[in-house]
Amino acid sequence: MLKAPDNQVAGHKAGGGQLGPLIDDSGRFYKPLQGDERGSNEVSFYTSFSSNSKVPDHITRFFPKFDGTQLVEASDGSGMQPHLVLQDLTFGRVNPSIMDIKIGSRTWPSHASEDYIQKCLKKDRKSSSLPLGFRVSGAQIFQSIELGYWKPDSKSTVQSLSADEVRLLLKQFVSSNVSGVADSKPDCAFASIVYGGSTGILSQLLELKAWFEDQTIYHFYSCSILMMFEKELASSEKSPRAEIKLIDFAHVFEGKGVIDHNFLGGLCSLIKLISEILTTPEDYAADSLLEDAQRNHVYTDNGGGLNILNDCDAKAYRLL
Amino acid sequence: MLKAPDNQVAGHKAGGGQLGPLIDDSGRFYKPLQGDERGSNEVSFYTSFSSNSKVPDHITRFFPKFDGTQLVEASDGSGMQPHLVLQDLTFGRVNPSIMDIKIGSRTWPSHASEDYIQKCLKKDRKSSSLPLGFRVSGAQIFQSIELGYWKPDSKSTVQSLSADEVRLLLKQFVSSNVSGVADSKPDCAFASIVYGGSTGILSQLLELKAWFEDQTIYHFYSCSILMMFEKELASSEKSPRAEIKLIDFAHVFEGKGVIDHNFLGGLCSLIKLISEILTTPEDYAADSLLEDAQRNHVYTDNGGGLNILNDCDAKAYRLL
Numbered sequence: 001m002l003k004a005p006d007n008q009v010a011g012h013k014a015g016g017g018q019l020g021p022l023i024d025d026s027g028r029f030y031k032p033l034q035g036d037e038r039g040s041n042e043v044s045f046y047t048s049f050s051s052n053s054k055v056p057d058h059i060t061r062f063f064p065k066f067d068g069t070q071l072v073e074a075s076d077g078s079g080m081q082p083h084l085v086l087q088d089l090t091f092g093r094v095n096p097s098i099m100d101i102k103i104g105s106r107t108w109p110s111h112a113s114e115d116y117i118q119k120c121l122k123k124d125r126k127s128s129s130l131p132l133g134f135r136v137s138g139a140q141i142f143q144s145i146e147l148g149y150w151k152p153d154s155k156s157t158v159q160s161l162s163a164d165e166v167r168l169l170l171k172q173f174v175s176s177n178v179s180g181v182a183d184s185k186p187d188c189a190f191a192s193i194v195y196g197g198s199t200g201i202l203s204q205l206l207e208l209k210a211w212f213e214d215q216t217i218y219h220f221y222s223c224s225i226l227m228m229f230e231k232e233l234a235s236s237e238k239s240p241r242a243e244i245k246l247i248d249f250a251h252v253f254e255g256k257g258v259i260d261h262n263f264l265g266g267l268c269s270l271i272k273l274i275s276e277i278l279t280t281p282e283d284y285a286a287d288s289l290l291e292d293a294q295r296n297h298v299y300t301d302n303g304g305g306l307n308i309l310n311d312c313d314a315k316a317y318r319l320l
Numbered sequence: 321m322l323k324a325p326d327n328q329v330a331g332h333k334a335g336g337g338q339l340g341p342l343i344d345d346s347g348r349f350y351k352p353l354q355g356d357e358r359g360s361n362e363v364s365f366y367t368s369f370s371s372n373s374k375v376p377d378h379i380t381r382f383f384p385k386f387d388g389t390q391l392v393e394a395s396d397g398s399g400m401q402p403h404l405v406l407q408d409l410t411f412g413r414v415n416p417s418i419m420d421i422k423i424g425s426r427t428w429p430s431h432a433s434e435d436y437i438q439k440c441l442k443k444d445r446k447s448s449s450l451p452l453g454f455r456v457s458g459a460q461i462f463q464s465i466e467l468g469y470w471k472p473d474s475k476s477t478v479q480s481l482s483a484d485e486v487r488l489l490l491k492q493f494v495s496s497n498v499s500g501v502a503d504s505k506p507d508c509a510f511a512s513i514v515y516g517g518s519t520g521i522l523s524q525l526l527e528l529k530a531w532f533e534d535q536t537i538y539h540f541y542s543c544s545i546l547m548m549f550e551k552e553l554a555s556s557e558k559s560p561r562a563e564i565k566l567i568d569f570a571h572v573f574e575g576k577g578v579i580d581h582n583f584l585g586g587l588c589s590l591i592k593l594i595s596e597i598l599t600t601p602e603d604y605a606a607d608s609l610l611e612d613a614q615r616n617h618v619y620t621d622n623g624g625g626l627n628i629l630n631d632c633d634a635k636a637y638r639l640l
Contacts, residue, residue: 110450130430133581163578258483261453265585
C-alpha cells in the first residue's frame with residue numbers, strides 16, 4: 001500500500017540503491033531512519049519535541065505530527081526497516097507549489113567531528129548559505145495542467161543561487177506567468193494572497209521568528225522550512241492554503257540556554273526578501289504595465305500623469 | 321599633547337613595537353591606519369557611513385563621530401603616521417565600566433582569502449563566537465576607588481567564556497559587589513538602571529536590532545559593540561549614562577541587498593541574555609535575601625509565608 005511521495009523536492013529519494021521515504025493513503029509519511037547517529041538523533045528530537053509542554057501550540061503546528069517509529073518494507077525491497085512515522089505534509093493538496101529552504105549560514109554544530117565540519121563547511125561555502133543565511137534545497141512551481149511543474153535544472157544550481165536569483169525565484173513562486181523563459185518578468189499575481197495577509201507565509205514566518213528570539217531549548221542545524229500553497233485555489237480567489245513547515249531534524253541539539261542565532265539570522269534574511277516582494281508590488285505591476293505599453297508603442301502623457309494604453313484601449317481611444 | 325587612552329579594553333595597544341591608538345584632551349581618538357587593506361577599508365567605511373543619508377539619526381548616534389584622517393606622531397615615536405580621527409568614546413567619563421563584545425558567530429566574509437578564513441575560523445572555534453554568536457573581547461568593571469577596576473585575567477580566557485560564564489559576567493557588570501572571588505553572587509544592583517528603562521542598554525540594543533532586520537547596505541564582520549556606564553553615578557541614583565557604541569570597521573563590506581544575518585543573530589543572542597537578567601531580578605534578590613537569612617540561621621515560617629530576618633531584625637523581633 002506504500003508508495004514514493006509525489007511531491008518530494010529535496011532530500012534522499014528512493015532509487016539507485018538508496019532508501020527513500022514512503023507514503024500511505026491515509027496521510028502518513030514514512031521516513032527511513034538513517035543508520036548512524038543521524039537516525040537516532042532525529043527520533044530523539046521528535047520524541048522530546050512532541051512531549052515538550054514548553055513549546056506553545058501556535059509553534060507546534062509548524063512541525064510535522066510524529067507517530068513513533070515503525071518497521072516497514074523498505075523502498076528498495078531490502079526487507080523491513082525502521083522508519084519514522086510522520087505526517088504527510090502534502091496529503092490532500094492538489095498540485096502544490098513547494099520550496100524547501102535550508103536555514104542557517106552554518107549547517108554544522110560547533111561540537112561536530114572535524115571531518116563532518118569540513119564536509120559541511122565546503123558545501124556551505126559553495127552554496128548561498130554564507131551570503132544569504134539560507135539556501136534553496138529544492139522547489140516545484142506549478143504552472144498549469146498542460147505545462148505541469150517548473151523544477152530547477154539541478155540541485156547544485158538551485159543551492160548556489162545569488163541573492164538576486166533567490167529574490168527572482170521567490171517572485172516566480174507566487175506568479176501566474178512562470179515559465180522556462182529566464183527573462184520573463186514574474187507578475188507576482190499571488191504575492192499578496194500567498195505571502196501577505198494575517199494567514200499568509202510572512203505572518204507565519206514572523207510567528208516562528210518571535211519564538212526563535214526567545215527559545216533556548218533546541219538548536220536546529222541543517223533544518224529546512226517548507227513553503228507550500230496551491231496555485232489553482234489562488235487563481236479562483238479561494239484561500240491558497242499557504243503554509244510553512246519545518247522538516248529534517250537529524251542535526252538538532254540542545255540549546256543550553258542560548259538562542260539559535262544561526263537559524264534566527266537566516267530566518268530574518270528570508271523574511272526580509274519576502275517582505276520586499278510584498279512592500280513593492282505596485283512597482284512590479286506599474287513596471288510591467290509600462291513595459292507592455294512601451295512594447296506596444298502606445299502611451300500618452302497629457303499632463304495629468306502617464307496614461308498607459310494597450311493596443312485595444314488605444315484603438316478604442318482613437319475611435320472616441 | 322597626545323597620549324595612550326586610559327580606557328582601552330581590547331584591540332591593538334601601543335608597546336612592544338606595535339602602534340596603538342592615542343587621544344588628545346579635546347575628545348578625539350586617533351586610531352593608527354593599519355597598513356594593509358584593513359586600514360583603507362576602515363577609512364572607506366567611515367567615509368561612506370558618515371555621508372550616507374539612508375542611515376537614520378537614531379542609528380548614527382551608535383557610531384563614533386568621524387573627522388577624516390590625519391598624520392600624527394605615532395605612539396612608538398617612529399614618526400608621522402596616518403591615523404583615523406574619531407570620537408574618544410570615553411571622553412568626560414569618570415571610572416567607566418566597559419565591555420567590548422565582538423558580534424557574530426563568523427568573523428570573516430565569504431569572499432575573503434583562504435588563509436584569512438582559516439585563521440579567523442580557528443579563532444572563532446576556540447572562542448565563544450560559535451556557541452554564543454558573539455565573544456567578549458575585553459572588559460573593565462569599576463569596583464571602587466580603593467579596589468579600582470576588575471579586569472579579566474587574559475584575553476584568551478575572556479574570549480572563550482561559556483554561555484553561563486558570559487551570563488555571570490553580564491551580571492557582574494551591573495553589580496555593586498564585584499570582586500575577584502569567583503563564588504560571590506552578583507547582586508545585579510544596577511541591572512534595572514543600566515540595562516533597563518527607556519534609555520538603558522537593552523532599549524538601545526533593540527533599536528539597533530530593528531535597524532539590522534532591515535538594512536542591507538553594510539555587513540559588519542569582526543565589529544564590536546562597546547557597552548559603557550558609570551557605576552558611581554548609578555550608586556548615587558543619577559543616570560549612569562549607559563550607552564552602546566559600535567567600533568572596529570576594518571571588515572565591513574557591501575550588503576548587496578541582503579541583511580547582515582550574522583551580526584543580527586549574535587545581537588539577538590546578546591539581547592536574550594540581557595533580557596533574562598532583567599526579567600528575573602526578583603529571583604536574585606529573593607535568593608540573596610534567603611541566603612543571607614540562612615547564613616544567619618534566623619528565619620521563621622509562621623504559616624503566612626516565609627519571613628526572612630537578619631540578625632538585627634531577629635533581635636528586634638525577640639524584643640517585641
